[in-house]
Amino acid sequence: MTATEDLVVRNRSWAAAQAPADLPIEPRLRVAVVTCMDSRLDLFDVLGLAPGEAHVLRNAGGVVTDDVVRSLAISQRRLGTVEVVLVHHTDCGMQKITDDGFRAELLADSGVAPSFAIESFTDLEADVAQSVRRLRRSAFLLYPEAVRGFVHDVATHELREVAVPGRGDRRVARPGRVHLAAS
Template structure:
């Protein structure tokens, strides 16, 4: 299965497409979640297209998501809760920043410029899932670029059971 299947699948989708009515549907919240294919915030949290801002990256990092959160809050006007989801068995807990840097360097032998660039990137690996959720929620709660008064929650999604659990709640305090 490659991208050549996209057109056929999209034809089916577009045939019964109903344009989401953002003004009626919108739930005024931001979900930050991992890019892992086993994670699907829409199915797992009962969210429909048009209802939330959903930001996904490796590990569901709030630090990496900050740029998008600022745009969502200040430009789009989404001032409701931010829910951060990390998940069990996450790839970012099975590697480290040093290991990812080493892989990039190995793929680019003799390229000191690339080595220097990648040494400047923190890949935000996860050492403990609960700890990483707490750390991300704390990061947002203390970040001055996040809207004052924003409610922030931190969650874990279990890829073995499909269940979610809330780890922490905070109010923005910067």
């Protein structure tokens, strides 16, 4: 049995034991979390979240990419989130590669240079601060002052905030009401 087949079997067992879900599409806590895809991080446990409370966006390194900004813009503008919590973690795989080295590997293996940024980093706190600043400067997010960054220690499970001066350096119009738009 493949891993995917095993997951489907697990889902059938889990789904059979669940009561029907009736959660609203908007996250109850009005928060979105951006974090790493690392399999050691269970953000629902780390942050004490329950289903329906937050949007959780994951990618390699938990870095702020154009797609993260796109997802957060939709999250805020159509689904009512206000706060953004960035969570990087210790012992991250993105600290163990270099942009140039990984780009060269992809080119050598595929014959195609990747069009996307690799976004590796060496300084964890500096990358959290850079990600916070990117979001605070984004013209597409409504609440730059509500973006905060943290580091999760995978050994102790503790979360510590990375101080990033400023709360956004631009003014944005706040919508009077958030709604789902038909498209």
